[in-house]
Amino acid sequence: MGDTIEADFIIVGAGSAGCVLANRLSADGKTRVLLLEAGGDDRPLKELSQFLSNMMIHIPVGYARTLKDPKVNWLYPTEADPGTSGRVHMWPRGKVLGGSSSINGLIYIRGQHSDYDNWRQLGCEGWAWDDVHPYFRRAQHQERGESAWHATGGPLNVSDATEHHPVSDAVIEAGVEAGLPRNDDVNGADQEGIGYYQLTVKNGRRHSAAVGYLHPAMKRGNLRVETRALANRVLLDGKKAVGVEFSQRGRTIRATAKREVILAGGAINSPQLLQLSGIGDGELLRGLGIPVVAELPGVGENLQDHYILTATWRLKPGTISVNELSRGIRFVGETIKYAFRRKGLLTLSAAHIAAFVKSRPELASPDIQYHILPANMDMERLAAKGDMQLDSAPGLTIAPCQVRPESRGHIRIRSADPAVYPTIVPNYLSDPLDREVAIASLKWARRIAGQPALQGFVQSEMMPGDAVQTDDELLAYAQQTGGTVYHPVGTCQMGHGPNAVVDPQLRVHGIENLRVVDASVMPRLVSGNTNAPTIMIAEKAADLILGRPALARAA
Numbered sequence: 070m071g072d073t074i075e076a077d078f079i080i081v082g083a084g085s086a087g088c089v090l091a092n093r094l095s096a097d098g099k100t101r102v103l104l105l106e107a108g109g110d111d112r113p114l115k116e117l118s119q120f121l122s123n124m125m126i127h128i129p130v131g132y133a134r135t136l137k138d139p140k141v142n143w144l145y146p147t148e149a150d151p152g153t154s155g156r157v158h159m160w161p162r163g164k165v166l167g168g169s170s171s172i173n174g175l176i177y178i179r180g181q182h183s184d185y186d187n188w189r190q191l192g193c194e195g196w197a198w199d200d201v202h203p204y205f206r207r208a209q210h211q212e213r214g215e216s217a218w219h220a221t222g223g224p225l226n227v228s229d230a231t232e233h234h235p236v237s238d239a240v241i242e243a244g245v246e247a248g249l250p251r252n253d254d255v256n257g258a259d260q261e262g263i264g265y266y267q268l269t270v271k272n273g274r275r276h277s278a279a280v281g282y283l284h285p286a287m288k289r290g291n292l293r294v295e296t297r298a299l300a301n302r303v304l305l306d307g308k309k310a311v312g313v314e315f316s317q318r319g320r321t322i323r324a325t326a327k328r329e330v331i332l333a334g335g336a337i338n339s340p341q342l343l344q345l346s347g348i349g350d351g352e353l354l355r356g357l358g359i360p361v362v363a364e365l366p367g368v369g370e371n372l373q374d375h376y377i378l379t380a381t382w383r384l385k386p387g388t389i390s391v392n393e394l395s396r397g398i399r400f401v402g403e404t405i406k407y408a409f410r411r412k413g414l415l416t417l418s419a420a421h422i423a424a425f426v427k428s429r430p431e432l433a434s435p436d437i438q439y440h441i442l443p444a445n446m447d448m449e450r451l452a453a454k455g456d457m458q459l460d461s462a463p464g465l466t467i468a469p470c471q472v473r474p475e476s477r478g479h480i481r482i483r484s485a486d487p488a489v490y491p492t493i494v495p496n497y498l499s500d501p502l503d504r505e506v507a508i509a510s511l512k513w514a515r516r517i518a519g520q521p522a523l524q525g526f527v528q529s530e531m532m533p534g535d536a537v538q539t540d541d542e543l544l545a546y547a548q549q550t551g552g553t554v555y556h557p558v559g560t561c562q563m564g565h566g567p568n569a570v571v572d573p574q575l576r577v578h579g580i581e582n583l584r585v586v587d588a589s590v591m592p593r594l595v596s597g598n599t600n601a602p603t604i605m606i607a608e609k610a611a612d613l614i615l616g617r618p619a620l621a622r623a624a
């Protein structure tokens with residue numbers, strides 16, 4: 070490879086969004102697309118140095134390993150966070166083809182229709198629910214078949230879990246007893262209620278954006294994928310993006326883009342790369358000796374994330390929860406089942422049951438999401454050694470997060486060196502509403518666990534535990550124990566105001582030929598997990614970039 074490369078489009082980052090773009094923009098077989106990825110290939114045989122790590126990507130429960138595996142994970146530490154007992158939180162992000170979709174918990178959620186209507190209300194023309202629903206559909210292959218809400222034939226496989234657990238069935242019954250509607254499609258007409266999650270899994274294997282979109286497109290001669298390629302900065306000619314400088318195996322390489330540069334490095338890297346390129350808050354950049362090309366104070370601001378709490382119960386001896394299936398002879402049985410039938414424990418996602426609940430009955434829609442799993446961590450081991458292992462006795466976890474937090478943090482570079490991680494300030498629970506909903510969410514978890522349907526299984530509450538009863542005690546528990554659900558967004562927010570970074574066409578304000586297309590452009594966090602919404606954003610962006618008319622609204 071020479072030291073310059075020419076392409077029509079350069080995409081930085083092969084994550085959920087970047088894989089979609091690489092596929093859609095190169096689909097005509099002619100347009101030259103260069104995709105730069107800081108991590109390696111996700112296929113075990115293509116990357117022998119990380120064969121085992123890559124194996125773990127494709128076996129669904131492997132996320133328990135990739136979650137802390139630096140071979141495929143950036144593992145960003147946050148700053149000490151005052152609202153959560155001054156703790157440093159660890160933020161995993163995928164560093165491999167597929168990005169975070171290669172290491173995520175496999176849950177398929179779109180959010181509420183009103184999330185997108187709110188984006189539109191904030192000034193994002195073309196991003197109301199009726200506008201984005203066709204793009205969720207275009208992305209999707211729904212194994213349940215076509216319906217008013219779902220489509221078949223798209224690149225991203227969406228399936229039901231291969232097995233349901235008796236404790237999980239009882240949790241759903243308990244939720245109904247607690248007053249929630251049974252909801253078998255939380256991605257359909259209405260999100261409220263309790264039911265099983267659907268997963269981005271196909272035939273028992275992870276269906277990441279790399280598997281669904283990128284691998285098939287890599288056969289095209291006009292798509293060039295460079296792995297181990299860290300973008301250092303956007304090359305600018307005045308206020309026009311003309312290429313990207315990147316480092317690869319000790320060399321610095323320049324790539325030029327005839328048409329556009331598209332940043333898809335995710336909610337941490339896209340603002341970092343803009344700042345490194347002189348686009349951001351002037352004072353921050355000047356302080357680091359970076360010449361200011363465009364004053365955009367919103368770059369890196371408006372950081373939002375879901376903050377998850379954990380409530381756990383000890384189940385009665387003899388109950389089979391995931392804890393028992395994960396050890397000894399039962400685990401051997403599950404492994405054999407997986408090897409021959411691609412079913413069972415090894416195909417399961419990070420949570421099995423979804424519940425979307427209103428913290429107050431007068432709300433228009435749910436503001437709490439529960440991730441529920443018939444399993445629990447060994448908290449003593451976690452506290453003593455930082456080691457995440459399932460408990461040896463049977464357990465149940467009901468983990469809530471507020472879906473539309475008001476707290477805002479930020480991401481700012483601390484050095485002009487692209488290899489230095491930026492400061493990440495989450496500011497969890499800094500807004501009073503978030504603290505209020507955290508308390509309500511723990512009470513609701515207890516309400517579900519206390520229903521008759523679970524009494525045959527539940528022995529006692531473990532966490533927060535009987536000593537934690539008052540609102541102050543519940544809040545202290547939330548502050549001391551919660552953590553990320555891995556959904557940072559908003560750091561290059563779309564819109565028109567002084568803090569907007571991109572316009573509704575996802576073009577960086579004030580700079581020609583430069584877009585951001587990833588989770589960072591969401592002006593507000595959606596009410597649910599963020600992989601499917603990010604893929605939707607990239608599907609729609611592909612049409613915007615290619616100048617194609619928007620898909621017609623679904624009938």
Ligand SMILES: Cc1cc2nc3c(=O)[nH]c(=O)nc-3n(C[C@H](O)[C@H](O)[C@H](O)COP(=O)(O)OP(=O)(O)OC[C@H]3O[C@@H](n4cnc5c(N)ncnc54)[C@H](O)[C@@H]3O)c2cc1C
Pocket residue numbers: 081082083084085086087105106107108136161162163164165166167168169170172173174175176177178298299300301333334335336338342419554555556557587588589598599600601603
């Ligand atoms: C552990 C975990 C669990 C999650 N669980 C779920 C879930 O169950 N369901 C769900 O819907 N969502 C989940 N999410 C969130 C979801 O996966 C992300 O929101 C989504 O993947 C973000 O997509 P993205 O394209 O914005 O960024 P990413 O997918 O993170 O992609 C960014 C890519 O850019 C690359 N990159 C970054 N900087 C550079 C650079 N300078 N040069 C070159 N390449 C670069 C990265 O290596 C990465 O491959 C989870 C996330 C994590 C981390």
